[in-house]
Amino acid sequence: MSHATGTKYIKDGVLPHMWCSGCGIGVMLGALLRAFEELDYKNTDTVVVTGIGCTGKADDYLKTNALHTTHGRALPYATGIKAFNPKLHVVVIMGDGDSVTIGGNHFIHAARRNIDLTAIVINNFNYGMTGGQVSGTTPGGSFTSTTSWGNPERDFDICALAEVAGANYVARETPYHGWELKELIKEALNKKGFSLIEVFSPCPTHFGKNNEMKQTREMLNWLKERGISADRFKRLSVDEKRSHFAIGKLVDRNEPDFNARYEEIRMRAAKG
Amino acid sequence: MQGNQAISEGAIYAGARFFAGYPITPSSEIAEECSKVMLKIGGVYMQMEDEIASIAAVIGASLAGAKAFTATSGPGFSLMQENLGLAAMGEVPCVVIDVQRRGPSTGLSTKPAQGDVMQLRWGRHGDQSVIALCPATVSECFLMTVTAFNFAEKFRVPVIIAPDEIVGHMRENFSLPKPGEVPVIDRKKPSGPPEEYLPFAADKDGVAPLASYGSDYVFHVSSSMHGPDGCSNNDPANAAWRIAQLHRKIEMHRDEIVITKTFSAEDAEILLITFGATTRAGRAAALELRKKGIKAGVLQLITLWPFADKEVASLGGRARKVVVPEMNYGGQIAGEVQRVLGSGADIRRINSYNGEIITPQEILKAILQ
Numbered sequence: 001m002s003h004a005t006g007t008k009y010i011k012d013g014v015l016p017h018m019w020c021s022g023c024g025i026g027v028m029l030g031a032l033l034r035a036f037e038e039l040d041y042k043n044t045d046t047v048v049v050t051g052i053g054c055t056g057k058a059d060d061y062l063k064t065n066a067l068h069t070t071h072g073r074a075l076p077y078a079t080g081i082k083a084f085n086p087k088l089h090v091v092v093i094m095g096d097g098d099s100v101t102i103g104g105n106h107f108i109h110a111a112r113r114n115i116d117l118t119a120i121v122i123n124n125f126n127y128g129m130t131g132g133q134v135s136g137t138t139p140g141g142s143f144t145s146t147t148s149w150g151n152p153e154r155d156f157d158i159c160a161l162a163e164v165a166g167a168n169y170v171a172r173e174t175p176y177h178g179w180e181l182k183e184l185i186k187e188a189l190n191k192k193g194f195s196l197i198e199v200f201s202p203c204p205t206h207f208g209k210n211n212e213m214k215q216t217r218e219m220l221n222w223l224k225e226r227g228i229s230a231d232r233f234k235r236l237s238v239d240e241k242r243s244h245f246a247i248g249k250l251v252d253r254n255e256p257d258f259n260a261r262y263e264e265i266r267m268r269a270a271k272g
Numbered sequence: 273m274q275g276n277q278a279i280s281e282g283a284i285y286a287g288a289r290f291f292a293g294y295p296i297t298p299s300s301e302i303a304e305e306c307s308k309v310m311l312k313i314g315g316v317y318m319q320m321e322d323e324i325a326s327i328a329a330v331i332g333a334s335l336a337g338a339k340a341f342t343a344t345s346g347p348g349f350s351l352m353q354e355n356l357g358l359a360a361m362g363e364v365p366c367v368v369i370d371v372q373r374r375g376p377s378t379g380l381s382t383k384p385a386q387g388d389v390m391q392l393r394w395g396r397h398g399d400q401s402v403i404a405l406c407p408a409t410v411s412e413c414f415l416m417t418v419t420a421f422n423f424a425e426k427f428r429v430p431v432i433i434a435p436d437e438i439v440g441h442m443r444e445n446f447s448l449p450k451p452g453e454v455p456v457i458d459r460k461k462p463s464g465p466p467e468e469y470l471p472f473a474a475d476k477d478g479v480a481p482l483a484s485y486g487s488d489y490v491f492h493v494s495s496s497m498h499g500p501d502g503c504s505n506n507d508p509a510n511a512a513w514r515i516a517q518l519h520r521k522i523e524m525h526r527d528e529i530v531i532t533k534t535f536s537a538e539d540a541e542i543l544l545i546t547f548g549a550t551t552r553a554g555r556a557a558a559l560e561l562r563k564k565g566i567k568a569g570v571l572q573l574i575t576l577w578p579f580a581d582k583e584v585a586s587l588g589g590r591a592r593k594v595v596v597p598e599m600n601y602g603g604q605i606a607g608e609v610q611r612v613l614g615s616g617a618d619i620r621r622i623n624s625y626n627g628e629i630i631t632p633q634e635i636l637k638a639i640l641q
Contacts, residue, residue: 043490059492060504065485067335068494070354076325080332083316084290085486088336109321269311
């Protein structure tokens with residue numbers, strides 16, 4: 001069997017895409033569409049919901065149903081779609097600004113509800129589309145176009161946030177590991193309940209340039225060297241953990257999702 | 273029945289099967305009622321994390337095929353504006369109830385006001401057009417909610433119903449219409465070959481058919497400027513067409529959308545122009561004036577937006593004096609009346625902004641002094 005390319009989900013004549021050379025969004029989208037193909041998703045039963053920013057352009061390339069929303073609000077839009085029609089495959093593509101900065105409240109509540117959708121977050125540590133400003137995931141001390149002398153704030157750990165908020169499935173990858181990313185996305189799509197895939201992604205145009213990694217290669221290496229398996233990560237000292245992050249599957253559980261719980265309550269209401 | 277409850281009943285009658293909201297006085301009864309009913313009729317009730325999420329979920333559910341709505345008051349209505357802009361831009365049918373309370377900010381959260389009139393029309397950034405209705409009785413709460421869903425579905429537009437707190441919490445008797453008694457309209461669905469479906473190519477009636485996610489018709493909806501296929505399109509000619517489209521479809525059907533009522537207004541020398549709770553005081557005052565031999569009448573605006581220019585011009589133009597009582601500071605409707613009748617027209621504004629109702633006596637006093 002030939003490998004899935006995912007190209008059947010891409011509209012005719014829209015390539016090349018608009019993302020900068022070295023950006024991880026294209027790798028993520030490729031992995032997602034290959035996962036769609038391997039799972040035999042249909043355009044008719046799939047809805048891709050996007051927010052605003054570089055990731056928010058993803059829907060323009062797709063043949064599936066799509067809803068391009070407002071900044072940070074993609075998750076509640078997707079929640080309405082899934083809650084009303086549980087048969088649909090709903091995938092939400094966001095950046096770190098969308099998901100945990102302007103949209104942080106929606107993120108934790110979507111995870112708490114365990115609504116059955118797959119959220120993919122491209123975390124490139126800054127606002128790429130608007131010129132590389134600081135975001136809720138910019139590491140402390142890092143330089144951005146609005147933290148010229150270093151970021152005084154700390155960054156969110158998006159995966160940890162999803163875990164404590166109640167997500168059924170949490171995984172992190174980098175574009176360096178495209179195949180693994182596709183496999184994780186497949187697992188997330190198959191998982192009932194809220195699943196999160198965080199993709200640590202290079203932004204050579206802004207974050208890399210501002211933090212002495214002007215070349216795509218340097219940013220990819222930075223991610224490759226720091227990303228280690230969850231098992232290895234656990235064994236690191238506190239100091240070592242600061243310069244590393246866990247990749248691969250981090251959380252996998254089977255709590256009932258929103259629609260399942262809602263059906264249970266509906267049965268109760270029907271009796272009462 | 274209470275006004276807020278009549279709104280829930282009206283929504284269910286119209287076919288609403290999705291409600292997402294966030295509790296806020298004085299609208300919470302609508303959510304409470306829906307939380308009980310939706311489960312029983314195969315619908316979905318969701319309490320979201322805030323009003324931003326509520327309207328987002330409503331729009332998402334609408335695109336999945338639901339007749340969907342939310343209910344709120346001033347502070348929550350402000351939070352909804354950005355996503356309501358998407359509903360306008362993406363031509364997504366939805367209904368929002370804004371039970372108006374005394375602001376600004378937290379203000380007098382349990383007291384009535386009519387201070388959101390301009391926000392109903394202009395709350396969103398950019399150029400767009402919506403429909404806003406304002407009931408004055410419990411029966412109108414029911415009927416105008418059905419009408420709101422009909423307009424939303426027919427014209428693919430957000431429709432806002434804006435009773436004031438008095439009307440939302442008032443109790444009156446009325447007979448619930450039987451199924452089929454009041455017309456219920458569903459959105460126009462596509463019927464051609466799925467691969468040719470263009471979700472933003474308007475038919476002759478100014479409105480494009482709308483499919484549902486999950487049907488054979490695959491489609492894109494976007495907050496960004498988009499072409500007939502729903503995908504990004506930055507061409508100036510397309511942008512001009514699209515922005516005009518948002519207005520044109522409302523203007524085309526203006527006479528159907530603008531709903532007014534009159535009470536002995538045909539020969540009125542003194543015309544009271546009212547909406548919501550002020551209609552009740554206005555009618556009582558007009559009756560008093562008639563008893564005194566003064567030819568007074570009432571023009572009640574049920575549709576606030578688009579504004580009833582023609583009706584105001586016709587009846588207001590005949591009257592010697594036009595009186596506009598409203599529960600806001602500047603006279604938000606009075607300003608529109610002035611725009612229609614011209615700066616020379618004799619327009620008496622009666623404004624209350626202390627959280628108290630305007631009484632018939634206050635109106636009489638203002639007219640007779």
